Amino acid sequence: MMIFLIICSAWLLSLIVVCAWKYSLFKKTWNEFYFADTPVLIESDDWGPGEGFHAQRLLQLLACLASHKDSVDRAALLTADIVLSVPDIEKIMVDPDAGYHRKLLNEASPDIYQVMLQGIQQGVLVPQLHGLEHLNGQAFARLCQLKDSRIAAALADPKHWDWESLDSVLQGHYVDGSELPSQAISSEQAQSLITLASQTFIKLFGFQSLSSVAPCYLWNSDIERVWQQKGVSVIQTAGYRCDGRDKLGNYHQNLNLIRAGDLSEFAQVYLVRNVMYEPIDGNNNADTAYQEALVAYAQALPISISTHRYNYTRGEEEFKNSLKGLDRLLKAIGSNIGRIRYLSSPELGQQYLMDGIEIVNHFNNSQWKPLKQLSGIRKLAPFLWRLYYRHPKLVLLAYISGLIIPASLVCRYSR
Numbered sequence: 001m002m003i004f005l006i007i008c009s010a011w012l013l014s015l016i017v018v019c020a021w022k023y024s025l026f027k028k029t030w031n032e033f034y035f036a037d038t039p040v041l042i043e044s045d046d047w048g049p050g051e052g053f054h055a056q057r058l059l060q061l062l063a064c065l066a067s068h069k070d071s072v073d074r075a076a077l078l079t080a081d082i083v084l085s086v087p088d089i090e091k092i093m094v095d096p097d098a099g100y101h102r103k104l105l106n107e108a109s110p111d112i113y114q115v116m117l118q119g120i121q122q123g124v125l126v127p128q129l130h131g132l133e134h135l136n137g138q139a140f141a142r143l144c145q146l147k148d149s150r151i152a153a154a155l156a157d158p159k160h161w162d163w164e165s166l167d168s169v170l171q172g173h174y175v176d177g178s179e180l181p182s183q184a185i186s187s188e189q190a191q192s193l194i195t196l197a198s199q200t201f202i203k204l205f206g207f208q209s210l211s212s213v214a215p216c217y218l219w220n221s222d223i224e225r226v227w228q229q230k231g232v233s234v235i236q237t238a239g240y241r242c243d244g245r246d247k248l249g250n251y252h253q254n255l256n257l258i259r260a261g262d263l264s265e266f267a268q269v270y271l272v273r274n275v276m277y278e279p280i281d282g283n284n285n286a287d288t289a290y291q292e293a294l295v296a297y298a299q300a301l302p303i304s305i306s307t308h309r310y311n312y313t314r315g316e317e318e319f320k321n322s323l324k325g326l327d328r329l330l331k332a333i334g335s336n337i338g339r340i341r342y343l344s345s346p347e348l349g350q351q352y353l354m355d356g357i358e359i360v361n362h363f364n365n366s367q368w369k370p371l372k373q374l375s376g377i378r379k380l381a382p383f384l385w386r387l388y389y390r391h392p393k394l395v396l397l398a399y400i401s402g403l404i405i406p407a408s409l410v411c412r413y414s415r
């Protein structure tokens with residue numbers, strides 16, 4: 001008994017010391033959002049103009065999502081990050097002023113566009129602005145005029161060429177990566193591109209994009225300012241912001257740590273992708289994605305799955321494997337994690353910004369009850385998990401002091 005009391009006293013003393021030392025960190029972490037319902041997002045970048053067969057692939061992907069239902073009987077849905085246009089290479093080549101010309105999604109790929117509209121009506125697709133295009137138009141036009149070898153494939157077969165085949169340094173939209181280090185576009189260019197993107201998005205989908213994710217995760221605070229003027233109040237991220245590439249092509253971060261729920265300089269809320277399901281890349285799959293989903297769930301965070309279009313638009317066999325894996329991942333999440341809620345990114349963002357408001361899908365006018373938050377002592381276990389996954393030095397200290405034992409007991413029995 002005496003030994004037990006001595007151990008408890010030592011833990012208490014250690015706890016007081018650690019709390020005093022890390023008070024502001026603990027306070028900030030405690031004051032974050034903790035979700036009682038687990039939001040599940042499926043974020044898929046790069047949907048837009050493409051080969052005709054993309055329409056069928058998207059149709060099958062959406063049919064798979066429709067077969068999964070959450071705790072309020074809502075179907076799984078794709079937050080489809082839309083590229084609104086592709087370059088009109090033939091026009092660019094004959095323009096004496098070397099101007100950039102584009103073909104919009106509905107003109108270039110009407111079948112894909114129709115499948116998107118159908119998915120929107122069925123509630124299994126919510127469009128989100130990715131970019132007016134997935135490249136820098138001015139730089140691309142200049143390279144066309146120069147017949148630059150880096151775009152030789154585009155010039156050789158403009159009708160079947162895909163921007164995904166460009167060097168990744170040329171795929172950024174809000175930077176010019178044709179020469180390194182890359183250059184951010186000017187404020188005037190940002191204003192004009194985002195204004196046109198915003199107008200085009202409303203024209204194609206009937207409502208503004210309240211959220212956005214920048215192509216190649218390359219954007220800066222100037223872009224955020226213009227987004228904000230155009231009604232973008234939610235920014236999807238991978239947990240950091242990059243404003244360009246250095247002379248070797250490496251990403252340069254100017255916000256190197258973003259947590260879900262953090263606010264930008266312009267009061268937009270950041271979301272963070274925390275589950276990678278990109279099987280084509282070969283370094284993750286449904287099993288690793290499921291493990292990441294469990295880690296997010298333990299911390300009462302949203303499960304935000306990143307799964308790009310290219311997983312579903314390569315060869316038939318690769319497509320089937322990607323789709324089968326996604327189906328398996330959603331089954332595992334649905335069966336083993338209680339009270340999941342399928343949501344799109346703008347909807348989740350609005351929950352962060354206005355706690356307790358109805359969830360509204362503005363694209364098909366459906367409404368869903370708001371997400372529930374954890375409060376008081378019910379936050380303790382996920383709070384401890386957040387400390388555990390984010391701060392390895394604290395974890396080490398917890399092992400040395402023995403505090404890991406009571407912390408583990410809390411985590412094990414409280415949720």
Ligand SMILES: [Zn+2]
Pocket residue numbers: 045046130134214215216
């Ligand atoms: Zn992209």
